[in-house]
Amino acid sequence: MSSWPTWKAWKTHARTGGKAHHPFWALPRLKLPVKVLVISMFGPEAQPWIDAYKLKIDITVPGLSPDYPAVHCNLHGLCNLTTGMGYANAGASVTALMHSGKFDFSQTYIVIAGIAGINPELGTVGSAAWARWVVDYGLAWELDPREMPAGWDTGYFGINTKGPNEKPPLDYRTEVFHLNDALVDKAYALSQKAKLLDSPEAIAFRAKFPSGPARQPPKVIQCDTMSGNTWFAGTRLGQRATQWTQLMTDGAGRYCTTQQEDNATLEALKRVDALGLIDFQRVAILRTGADFDRPYPGQLDVDGLLKYAEQGGFVPATQNLVNAGRPLVDAILGNWRQWKRGVPTR
Incomplete structure (x- = not known):
């Protein structure tokens, strides 16, 4: 069995200008070891990572979304996959990547990072939430x-x-997943001092809520996420999400973000974990609030849905994926000898 290349070998290859007839990551028998894989769902979620970490190495993978056919990497062990939106794209893209034979993900930390609707009772637009429980809304x-x-x-x-x-x-x-408590707690602790972006539009919009977290500036929080292909909104459906999360987690979960992919992504990862290709205990989910999942008092539910862009949360939410996720990613990359063995206790 051929030995796998190391990042040192990758850097040597890069310094020589990649003069080999085929770059070694294109050879099917060689696999690139990845320290951190960030999974995005569409371009605006991925671009802040690409920019912040200079992910300039593009590796085309058969079977990925035709809109996002390449994985973007750097020389420090960080890669980004963009799956395409919704259950089908997420499940298909993750499966294609994991079975591509181009990467070694056996020790990789996987951070699923995307924007979401947010429950005003627990957060606000721009807030960044690490999830412990992931519940399917649509089953x-x-x-x-x-x-x-x-x-x-x-x-x-x-x-x-x-x-x-x-x-x-x-x-x-696939109805409910519980992520590794140690990793969730570590990610949350590391990101507590993260400086999150806000916007004048978001500040003005959140002032329409009478009280609670909805009125407060964005911050890093720990609460749970709900998946479903149907983009729901409104007071009653938001309340149903809260009740459903509590029911499905036996009272342990606190619903705060809603998105369209995570249960599908986790099931794909769970299956490759069973094959020994990844360690599911190294998977984390970060979701940032781009809009509220229900209206402020006096606003029509339909306006809360159709006019979501007026809430001013999209730009802060996409940028805060990196702002809140970077402390964890930097800790892993900067102290790989320790993180390689598992989540540090200190």
Whole structure:
């Protein structure tokens, strides 16, 4: 079996100008060891990482999204994958990368980093949330609210249950994921002093909320995320997300961000973990609030959804992915001998 190249070999190759007929990462029998893989879902999430870490080495991987056909890397062991948005793109792109044979991910820390809707009861636009629990919003039975039984507060309920307050059997095996507590706690602790970007538009918009975290400046928080291809919004659906998270995590989870990919991404990673290709205990999720998941008092639910761009959270949210994620990434890259063995206890 051929020995795998090291980052030292990569740097030597780079210094010589890559004069070999084929760059060694293009050879199928050689694998590039990766220390940190950041997974983005679309271009504006990836670009801040590409810029901040000078990810100038492009490695084309068959099977990735045609919009994002290459993985971007630097000489320090950091790479970025952009999957494309939604469950199908996320699952397909992650699977293609993990089985490409071009990389060694066996000791890699994987940071899924993307923007999200945010619950105003726990955060605000621009806030950055490390997730411990990841719950699927869409795996459910559904009745139109106009046709649901009297006394029900939602038409969504668990598959093979008799009503909204009954936890379903986890027959799909993808309904809920619990990430490594030690890594979540370490990421949260390292990023507490991160300086987060804000915007005048976000400041003006959050002032419309009467109280609570929604009115406060963005900060790094720890609360949990909800996945689903349908981009939901509104007070009742937001409340349902809170209740569903509590039900599916036996009361342990606190819903604060909503996004479209993470359960699909985690299932793809879980399957390659079973093959020994990655360590699932080294996966973290960072989601930043780009817009509120429900309106401020007096605002129409439909306006909260259709006019989400007026909230001023998009630019801070995309930039804060790096601002909040960088302390963890830098700690891993800067002290790889320790992190290589696992999450440090100190």
